[in-house]
Amino acid sequence: NAGVTQTPKFRVLKTGQSMTLLCAQDMNHEYMYWYRQDPGMGLRLIHYSVGEGTTAKGEVPDGYNVSRLKKQNFLLGLESAAPSQTSVYFCASLAGQGILNFGAGTRLSVL
């Protein structure tokens, strides 16, 4: 039982490049979330999913797209990266009683 696994752990992009962050969970959880964490800003919700095939916007969705084709995977895409997207990205899944289980994070730098 690996919990929530995020890949990659680190990435450096140039402005305008695209990439996909992968989140995988093996706990059969329905709800999954993508957050970004910036100094002084706390955790901000980008997008979330309440089940396979569904996605919804969070607080800061602009510049990101997501897909939930399989229940265990939640993908976060950046089509044209910008320096403002330099951040640490966390994926989480929702366990019973409303507890979020987080992955270890992906550190992204956009130059």
Add this chain to the structure above:
Amino acid sequence: QKEVEQDPGPLSVPEGAIVSLNCTYSNSAFQYFMWYRQYSRKGPELLMYTYSSGNKEDGRFTAQVDKSSKYISLFIRDSQPSDSATYLCAMRGNTGNQFYFGTGTSLTVIP
């Protein structure tokens, strides 16, 4: 006004001290209250979970919720250097799928 306010610190205390961490919130619909601990360069991990008002104790940690004042606290007794981390409060309502996080308080316990 932010949904959740948390003093970012930093907070520095000697080993053995009692630590008090606090959050205030504005939404009276919040029913679930959580504290997450985040070590440097790691994902947040659930530390304490409380439903509605009252106290909950787990070892050296005590979580308090005062819904009338919209105020939650985390107390750490006999603080240890291993408690050095950022502490995030989080909360959500009975309905809805979103969690609201404080910005986190950075704590250092000095040996």
